[in-house]
Amino acid sequence: AQSVAQPEDQVNVAEGNPLTVKCTYSVSGNPYLFWYVQYPNRGLQFLLKYITGDNLVKGSYGFEAEFNKSQTSFHLKKPSALVSDSALYFCGANNLFFGTGTRLTVIP
Amino acid sequence: EAQVTQNPRYLITVTGKKLTVTCSQNMNHEYMSWYRQDPGLGLRQIYYSMNVEVTDKGDVPEGYKVSRKEKRNFPLILESPSPNQTSLYFCASSSLAGDGTDTQYFGPGTRLTVL
Numbered sequence: 001a002q003s004v005a006q007p008e009d010q011v012n013v014a015e016g017n018p019l020t021v022k023c024t025y026s027v028s029g030n031p032y033l034f035w036y037v038q039y040p041n042r043g044l045q046f047l048l049k050y051i052t053g054d055n056l057v058k059g060s061y062g063f064e065a066e067f068n069k070s071q072t073s074f075h076l077k078k079p080s081a082l083v084s085d086s087a088l089y090f091c092g093a094n095n096l097f098f099g100t101g102t103r104l105t106v107i108p
Numbered sequence: 109e110a111q112v113t114q115n116p117r118y119l120i121t122v123t124g125k126k127l128t129v130t131c132s133q134n135m136n137h138e139y140m141s142w143y144r145q146d147p148g149l150g151l152r153q154i155y156y157s158m159n160v161e162v163t164d165k166g167d168v169p170e171g172y173k174v175s176r177k178e179k180r181n182f183p184l185i186l187e188s189p190s191p192n193q194t195s196l197y198f199c200a201s202s203s204l205a206g207d208g209t210d211t212q213y214f215g216p217g218t219r220l221t222v223l
Binding site for chain 2: 006034036041042043044045046049090092095096098099100101
């Protein structure tokens with residue numbers, strides 16, 4: 001079955017440190033990959049997407065993601081975390097398959 | 109302002125009482141979809157629509173109905189709600205015909221509790 005996996009339910013990082021939120025996928029063909037962020041009591045907001053081309057994709061709020069075809073991964077990264085980045089992050093493929101979400105907490 | 113709206117935002121109901129959750133978008137998007145979000149299960153697609161009068165089942169369509177009579181509206185109907193439909197529901201829309209390349213815009217969510 002096709003799926004997207006986010007292996008970590010929770011990620012904690014100190015403010016100012018780099019952060020990584022992991023995502024792997026098992027989807028046929030060449031999927032389009034997305035990251036969304038969800039703040040409390042809000043809907044999902046688009047962060048970035050990979051369709052083709054450069055493996056490093058830059059998105060909103062200083063986030064970027066690295067596509068790795070051999071590892072079927074699409075990890076979300078940010079060089080310096082902010083407290084305001086604390087939220088629930090979802091990885092998705094083709095807007096059909098979503099991971100279970102990773103709660104990021106940035107500690108002041 | 110481009111947006112997807114959902115109503116109601118919160119709803120508590122009882123088993124078997126028919127309800128409708130409305131969804132409307134003002135971006136002239138062809139593609140609309142409904143998801144439910146449950147702890148540990150992430151987002152799962154219920155139904156989607158490629159355009160007016162064109163709807164299809166997603167991953168978890170059982171117990172739900174939809175209609176797409178107008179391009180901007182995509183209501184979700186629960187004919188006979190059951191407690192296992194207690195969840196957080198999101199409507200979303202995008203401008204392309206659902207091939208996954210375009211960005212989806214999500215509504216604020218509807219938290220439904222079925223007693």
